[in-house]
Amino acid sequence: MSRPAPTDVAPPPTHYENFPVASWLCPPRLRPPIAAIYVFARTADDIADEGDATPAHRLADLHAFRADLAATAHGGSTSGRWPQVFGPLGAALLDFALPEPLLADLLSAFVQDIEKTRDGERYTDRAELLAYCARSANPVGRLLLHLYGVDDAASLAQSDAVCSALQLINFWQDLSVDLRRGRFYLPLADCAAHGIAPAAFDDFRPLGAAPPERAALALVAHEVAWARALMQQGAPLVHGLPGRIGWELRLVVQGGLRILDKIEALDFDTFSQRPAVGAADAPLLAWRALRMRRQSVR
Structure with a gap:
């Protein structure tokens, strides 16, 4: 599994949030995994919601994103499309045993959003x-x-x-x-x-x-x-x-x-x-x- 250097930390959030993300209140050792979780979720949300891509394109990208999550969690090779996500996340999964199913649940929710909007449900x-x-x-x-x-x-x-x-x-x-x-x-x-x-x-x-x-x-x-x-x-x-x-x-x-x-x-x-x-x-x-x-x- 590819791992970032210990000093690598995911970039700070650039989207508006109602609450702090990996702020100075967090213990320093937990800031990298918290930031990695945030970047994972934020990137998936952008795939599902930002730009003018078709629903089919968004769903295909989320499917690829899910495959990269599975590969990262199990020590396999990713597609290389989102290194800023799965590099830090790989370290967090390895060092903190993050439960993959919780991350996968987030992706399933994004898929549901796309499908419900597409179908007018x-x-x-x-x-x-x-x-x-x-x-x-x-x-x-x-x-x-x-x-x-x-x-x-x-x-x-x-x-x-x-x-x-x-x-x-x-x-x-x-x-x-x-x-x-x-x-x-x-x-x-x-x-x-x-x-x-x-x-x-x-x-x-x-x-x-x-x-x-x-x-x-x-x-x-x-x-x-x-x-x-x-x-x-x-x-x-x-x-x-x-x-x-x-x-x-x-x-x-x-x-x-x-x-x-x-x-x-x-x-x-x-x-x-x-x-x-x-x-x-x-x-x-x-x-x-x-x-x-x-x-x-x-």
């Missing part, structure tokens, strides 16, 4: 959407817990709740982007409960269109409350993790909650604008992270 209910989150987001948290040697059932369940909440937050944050791309994550059962036909979003128009109907805003408020409750369910994990990882997770939790605050401040209209956390939010996030108590995450 939608999520029936929250259970189906959470099943997607179990492969699109939860593996990242479990991989990080693996690096820190945490594997008890309670911690894994709380990690899953935090990661699924972050995925849901990203959905409700990105409505103005995803609807334009034909991606639809609002559960059909929730749409029906608010008297909204999914076809109402088919002719989605960006900023400058007529304001969304109150029912649509109420629907987003309903989804935001769900994501907040799920985050609160998993947030006690910050008190059960030792040292730096606990502080890192505090910022992750608070970053997600801050996005929900910003969605609420927009009267839940993320159909026409996309809120984001930035440098100006850092003092507030640090203060909220410092003040987190076992009884509350706010």
Whole structure:
């Protein structure tokens, strides 16, 4: 297996994220594997989502990417197409025994995204959407817990709740982007409960269109409350993790909650604008992270 020199570290993230990635809070020895996981997931996500490639082309590339993952995990030769991914990841797999199935789950979620968008399929209910989150987001948290040697059932369940909440937050944050791309994550059962036909979003128009109907805003408020409750369910994990990882997770939790605050401040209209956390939010996030108590995450 080809391995990078010990000083090689994956480049810092260049995409916007709601939470820190391999920050200075991480122990130095864990920064390379965490960065390798991030670059793996980010590159696969770009294959699935960026540019103007056809669905068939994206699926073929993800199939090749999956084959390279299998080759890397089992000491074989890769295609050589993504050396910046599988060089550092190979070292992480070897040195930290990262579970390959968790990495493969991420790829299966990207494949599902492409196929559902291609076929115009939608999520029936929250259970189906959470099943997607179990492969699109939860593996990242479990991989990080693996690096820190945490594997008890309670911690894994709380990690899953935090990661699924972050995925849901990203959905409700990105409505103005995803609807334009034909991606639809609002559960059909929730749409029906608010008297909204999914076809109402088919002719989605960006900023400058007529304001969304109150029912649509109420629907987003309903989804935001769900994501907040799920985050609160998993947030006690910050008190059960030792040292730096606990502080890192505090910022992750608070970053997600801050996005929900910003969605609420927009009267839940993320159909026409996309809120984001930035440098100006850092003092507030640090203060909220410092003040987190076992009884509350706010």
